[in-house]
Amino acid sequence: MHTLKVALGARAYPIHIGHGLLERPDLILPHLRTRKVAVVTNDVVGPLYLERLCAGLRREKVEIVSLLLPDGEAHKEWGTLNRIFDMLLRERCERATTLIALGGGVVGDMGGFAAASYQRGIAFIQVPTTLLAQVDSSVGGKTAINHPLGKNMIGAFHQPRLVLADTATLATLPAREFSAGLAEIIKYGLIRDAGFFAWLEQHIDALRALEPGALAWAIERSCHLKADIVAADETEQGERALLNLGHTFGHAIETGLGYGQWLHGEGVAAGTMMAAELSRRLGWLGDEEVARIERLFERAGLPVRGPALGVPRYLALMAHDKKVEAGKLRFVLLRGLGRAVVTADVDIAAVGAAIEARCVAEGGT
Amino acid sequence: MHTLKVALGARAYPIHIGHGLLERPDLILPHLRTRKVAVVTNDVVGPLYLERLCAGLRREKVEIVSLLLPDGEAHKEWGTLNRIFDMLLRERCERATTLIALGGGVVGDMGGFAAASYQRGIAFIQVPTTLLAQVDSSVGGKTAINHPLGKNMIGAFHQPRLVLADTATLATLPAREFSAGLAEIIKYGLIRDAGFFAWLEQHIDALRALEPGALAWAIERSCHLKADIVAADETEQGERALLNLGHTFGHAIETGLGYGQWLHGEGVAAGTMMAAELSRRLGWLGDEEVARIERLFERAGLPVRGPALGVPRYLALMAHDKKVEAGKLRFVLLRGLGRAVVTADVDIAAVGAAIEARCVAEGGT
Numbered sequence: 001m002h003t004l005k006v007a008l009g010a011r012a013y014p015i016h017i018g019h020g021l022l023e024r025p026d027l028i029l030p031h032l033r034t035r036k037v038a039v040v041t042n043d044v045v046g047p048l049y050l051e052r053l054c055a056g057l058r059r060e061k062v063e064i065v066s067l068l069l070p071d072g073e074a075h076k077e078w079g080t081l082n083r084i085f086d087m088l089l090r091e092r093c094e095r096a097t098t099l100i101a102l103g104g105g106v107v108g109d110m111g112g113f114a115a116a117s118y119q120r121g122i123a124f125i126q127v128p129t130t131l132l133a134q135v136d137s138s139v140g141g142k143t144a145i146n147h148p149l150g151k152n153m154i155g156a157f158h159q160p161r162l163v164l165a166d167t168a169t170l171a172t173l174p175a176r177e178f179s180a181g182l183a184e185i186i187k188y189g190l191i192r193d194a195g196f197f198a199w200l201e202q203h204i205d206a207l208r209a210l211e212p213g214a215l216a217w218a219i220e221r222s223c224h225l226k227a228d229i230v231a232a233d234e235t236e237q238g239e240r241a242l243l244n245l246g247h248t249f250g251h252a253i254e255t256g257l258g259y260g261q262w263l264h265g266e267g268v269a270a271g272t273m274m275a276a277e278l279s280r281r282l283g284w285l286g287d288e289e290v291a292r293i294e295r296l297f298e299r300a301g302l303p304v305r306g307p308a309l310g311v312p313r314y315l316a317l318m319a320h321d322k323k324v325e326a327g328k329l330r331f332v333l334l335r336g337l338g339r340a341v342v343t344a345d346v347d348i349a350a351v352g353a354a355i356e357a358r359c360v361a362e363g364g365t
Numbered sequence: 366m367h368t369l370k371v372a373l374g375a376r377a378y379p380i381h382i383g384h385g386l387l388e389r390p391d392l393i394l395p396h397l398r399t400r401k402v403a404v405v406t407n408d409v410v411g412p413l414y415l416e417r418l419c420a421g422l423r424r425e426k427v428e429i430v431s432l433l434l435p436d437g438e439a440h441k442e443w444g445t446l447n448r449i450f451d452m453l454l455r456e457r458c459e460r461a462t463t464l465i466a467l468g469g470g471v472v473g474d475m476g477g478f479a480a481a482s483y484q485r486g487i488a489f490i491q492v493p494t495t496l497l498a499q500v501d502s503s504v505g506g507k508t509a510i511n512h513p514l515g516k517n518m519i520g521a522f523h524q525p526r527l528v529l530a531d532t533a534t535l536a537t538l539p540a541r542e543f544s545a546g547l548a549e550i551i552k553y554g555l556i557r558d559a560g561f562f563a564w565l566e567q568h569i570d571a572l573r574a575l576e577p578g579a580l581a582w583a584i585e586r587s588c589h590l591k592a593d594i595v596a597a598d599e600t601e602q603g604e605r606a607l608l609n610l611g612h613t614f615g616h617a618i619e620t621g622l623g624y625g626q627w628l629h630g631e632g633v634a635a636g637t638m639m640a641a642e643l644s645r646r647l648g649w650l651g652d653e654e655v656a657r658i659e660r661l662f663e664r665a666g667l668p669v670r671g672p673a674l675g676v677p678r679y680l681a682l683m684a685h686d687k688k689v690e691a692g693k694l695r696f697v698l699l700r701g702l703g704r705a706v707v708t709a710d711v712d713i714a715a716v717g718a719a720i721e722a723r724c725v726a727e728g729g730t
Contacts (some may be wrong), residue, residue, distance in 0.1 A: 078447065082443065085519055086514070088514055089512060089514035089518060113482075116521065117478075117519045118518070118519065118520055120509065120520045121521070135581075142484075142485065144485065147450055147454060150454055153450065154450055155484075156481065156486070156521060157485055208703075316607060
């Protein structure tokens with residue numbers, strides 16, 4: 001088991017990473033204020049892992065109430081959130097009750113926001129069961145629901161008491177979602193850690209084969225890098241923007257195709273290739289480095305070209321991104337592997353050329 | 366103008382108290398991050414005071430969007446809260462926008478929770494227009510909405526950047542609501558400050574005549590006392606319970622009659638008389654002190670006897686109070702004027718006798 005201590009906000013909390021941690025109630029018990037927990041999960045993850053998590057806790061005389069939410073981003077809204085509040089109140093959960101979110105990013109975001117607002121805040125433990133949630137939602141304390149007029153518009157910063165990332169749960173994750181998680185992992189290497197990027201090149205096959213040691217290290221290193229970046233900029237003014245490498249292009253792809261067509265990680269991979277191409281055109285990145293990035297994404301099972309939306313449509317979609325400030329498009333680009341920078345000073349013609357170069361040809365596939 | 370600095374949580378903020386402060390945009394401007402504010406008010410307060418607040422801000426080139434919510438506790442729920450989010454999104458309010466809540470406790474609670482959760486937290490200014498909100502909601506950072514299964518069950522701690530208590534707005538407050546606010550003011554004196562209690566005895570008529578100097582001092586002193594108590598116990602474990610003087614009895618009255626029959630402050634006044642009577646029976650308070658409390662409540666226009674619900678019903682209602690811990694009723698009692706204490710060690714027969722002594726006789730009025 002790997003353990004990483006995250007010190008953000010007022011409290012520090014551990015992220016335990018390893019194979020079979022769902023069956024380790026001893027890791028959870030020290031973080032409970034009373035022996036009562038409310039587990040929130042969904043109707044895909046629940047049938048697979050809820051009992052595995054609960055059996056051990058029950059043996060330790062922990063009273064458990066639980067709720068299965070419908071799976072999917074479409075349900076990340078008030079109506080579903082309110083079902084959590086209904087359950088907490090019906091089951092007479094008090095301020096000392098701990099809420100455990102068992103599932104992917106949607107369950108974590110909603111469970112976390114429910115914990116942040118129930119009786120003005122109760123303790124929260126995250127048990128992420130997707131690779132993306134393990135490397136992304138574990139650090140930063142962001143919780144939210146969507147509003148019809150915008151994603152993640154209503155939420156809170158609420159740090160967990162504990163994150164338990166059981167790599168055994170990845171065995172049931174669809175391959176496409178696993179690859180989407182790898183996109184974020186590769187991103188962390190590109191932003192800050194060339195050595196980690198090189199390690200990923202050597203271990204990408206082991207990761208895809210779910211080799212526990214490799215998985216645990218990749219998750220730990222990713223969480224560590226994210227924690228460093230977030231700690232340097234908790235209020236999201238500067239440094240934290242680096243985490244958006246590939247995201248401005250990627251969001252354009254996701255929105256342009258309609259949400260749900262490409263997974264977020266897939267958009268990030270193709271978007272990162274556009275950012276790399278733009279960096280190359282600015283003379284910041286060599287041909288060989290761009291080729292290494294492309295090769296790693298491909299081996300991770302990710303797309304390395306965006307869909308053929310046409311350059312004008314890309315630019316229009318990017319102009320609507322929420323990261324636009326004072327009308328200026330800001331880009332996260334690479335000044336080398338492991339060295340991301342934020343810049344608002346990019347010639348729009350170069351941006352268009354980079355998109356063009358990294359798109360599937362119109363009419364192509 | 367009186368100014369009180371409250372240092373709770375990470376930030377300190379000022380409470381300005383005085384006559385005509387709505388027309389002082391200079392007090393608001395230093396607290397805005399950008400010149401855009403969203404004002405949330407209700408359909409009673411809005412027509413009276415919204416323009417008075419906005420005119421000055423508009424002269425200072427502040428862009429204002431506003432929303433009138435329906436008045437009343439019944440609307441303190443998700444559907445109404447969501448109308449605030451709709452407005453904020455429709456009007457493209459950003460993280461740097463400041464939300465101003467103009468109104469009583471309901472508007473403050475909902476506006477505060479909206480500010481706490483919109484984009485995970487935006488700045489919040491409170492402009493309370495009821496005496497109760499000026500002395501109670503101004504300090505403590507509590508925001509919330511109700512849930513069908515419980516009051517104030519969903520919310521956040523979110524400190525304002527500024528509180529502007531304009532005593533001129535009290536001119537339009539119904540007399541009964543003004544008296545209910547006085548109940549809380551008297552409560553602060555009883556809990557912690559015998560000198561303030563004596564001052565109130567001398568100035569109760571000036572307060573009811575809305576004499577600005579007296580009002581400003583009563584509000585400042587109340588906020589000060591509340592801030593002291595809250596600061597000593599931000600997480601509500603011990604000291605803060607003192608603020609519930611009269612509330613265990615008072616909630617029984619409110620619930621027993623059906624919510625909305627008695628105002629909260631009215632229940633607190635009659636409930637405080639029961640607590641005083643119980644304290645007297647324990648030998649903690651003299652006859653003369655009890656008489657002084659009764660006299661002050663009467664002069665403030667408040668009830669000093671509870672309704673004739675019968676002792677068994679009172680006790681049953683009190684047993685359901687959320688302040689019950691491990692099955693033990695906890696009481697806030699008085700060991701003298703200005704000296705409240707929490708105790709769980711009270712003989713139930715004495716409690717019944719105190720209620721009996723402080724109820725309207727059955728069949729009486």
